[in-house]
Amino acid sequence: MARALYGRMADGTAVHAYTLGTGGRLAATVLDMGGTITAITVPDRAGRARNVVLGLKDLAAYQASGWWNCLIGRYANRLSNGVTIAGRHYPLAQDAGGVTLHGGRGQSWGARLWTVTQASDTALTLRLVSPDGDQGFPGTVTAQATYTAQEDALRLDYAATSDAPTVINLTNHIYFNLSGEGSVLPQILQLNADGVTETDAQQIPTGEIMPVAGTAFDFRAPRAIGTMVDSAEPQMAIARGYDHNFVLSKSASWAARLEDPQSGIRLELSTTEPGIQVYSTNNVKPGQFNAQGVEIQKRDGIALETQHFPNAPNQPDFPSTQLLPGQTFRSTTLFRFGLAPA
Numbered sequence: 001m002a003r004a005l006y007g008r009m010a011d012g013t014a015v016h017a018y019t020l021g022t023g024g025r026l027a028a029t030v031l032d033m034g035g036t037i038t039a040i041t042v043p044d045r046a047g048r049a050r051n052v053v054l055g056l057k058d059l060a061a062y063q064a065s066g067w068w069n070c071l072i073g074r075y076a077n078r079l080s081n082g083v084t085i086a087g088r089h090y091p092l093a094q095d096a097g098g099v100t101l102h103g104g105r106g107q108s109w110g111a112r113l114w115t116v117t118q119a120s121d122t123a124l125t126l127r128l129v130s131p132d133g134d135q136g137f138p139g140t141v142t143a144q145a146t147y148t149a150q151e152d153a154l155r156l157d158y159a160a161t162s163d164a165p166t167v168i169n170l171t172n173h174i175y176f177n178l179s180g181e182g183s184v185l186p187q188i189l190q191l192n193a194d195g196v197t198e199t200d201a202q203q204i205p206t207g208e209i210m211p212v213a214g215t216a217f218d219f220r221a222p223r224a225i226g227t228m229v230d231s232a233e234p235q236m237a238i239a240r241g242y243d244h245n246f247v248l249s250k251s252a253s254w255a256a257r258l259e260d261p262q263s264g265i266r267l268e269l270s271t272t273e274p275g276i277q278v279y280s281t282n283n284v285k286p287g288q289f290n291a292q293g294v295e296i297q298k299r300d301g302i303a304l305e306t307q308h309f310p311n312a313p314n315q316p317d318f319p320s321t322q323l324l325p326g327q328t329f330r331s332t333t334l335f336r337f338g339l340a341p342a
Helices: 059-065 234-239
Strands: 002-008 014-021 027-031 037-043 049-051 078-080 083-085 088-090 099-101 115-119 123-130 141-149 153-162 188-191 193-199 205-211 243-248 256-259 265-271 275-279 302-307 329-339
Touching: 002 059, 014 115, 014 123, 014 141, 027 141, 037 329, 188 275, 193 234, 234 243, 256 302, 265 302
Parallel strands: none
Antiparallel strands: 002 014, 014 027, 027 037, 037 049, 078 099, 083 088, 115 123, 123 141, 141 153, 153 329, 188 256, 193 205, 193 243, 243 275, 256 265, 265 329, 275 302
């Protein structure tokens, strides 16, 4: 395990980068600020190492974003008009439309320093204690994320406990680009999902599961991301591309596959979570630069966020995100890399 000073936060706090690997095909670099993944390096078909993570130029950019390539909590994705837990309503931090995104802007877990509780050549465990009332949620939550580098894969194990009834939904908002640069539109995506959670104009699920068959959301067979990303279908128009929760089927051991025709790199993702948010980088702010100093453009990355469903606490038919005292929330996501079949 290599540990190096990555930079200092605005208050002077030191942030370190930990590089994990077995000496095999894969190496991953993770920050103790927010569990931010700055690099996953794997060989392409020519044997050249490529970083398949769309990173930002420096620590200040990650801290300002708060949601880029980092851990998201307490509740990943969107909640509408707060939540009611154990008979009490918590309004949370809402925007003008009544939406709380990723726990609330300006309160991101991804911009906080986590405590390193384990560090080795192949594994890094980070811990965060989120006090009662943090982001407006009840209960003191202790969250843990373990990153484990394998020969050809990066594994993320999440765990959380609470001393009072609350809700929890954890993910890592990692952006992939299997070419290492440029647009992801030619890259080939396949999802093990027959449905998607339909949303309203605020991108809040209506409670309906919409079949993907015959729509821009049908990735049951592999196809390029760019094929339908600019579709005029109403659901696509709301988000200006893909920014939707796909309902994963349990009929296969994998959830998503992504391939790049140019580099030959293939990602196979598996998860214990019931959903995956696919986001085609629709809303990029001007003046945001990648690790090479090039301004990031719309569609330069694809986020694959394993999760429970958006707004699940307000949709009783969705899988529950309730966390009670004495319970432990656990979740695992595995990113396995290889080469696409010739």
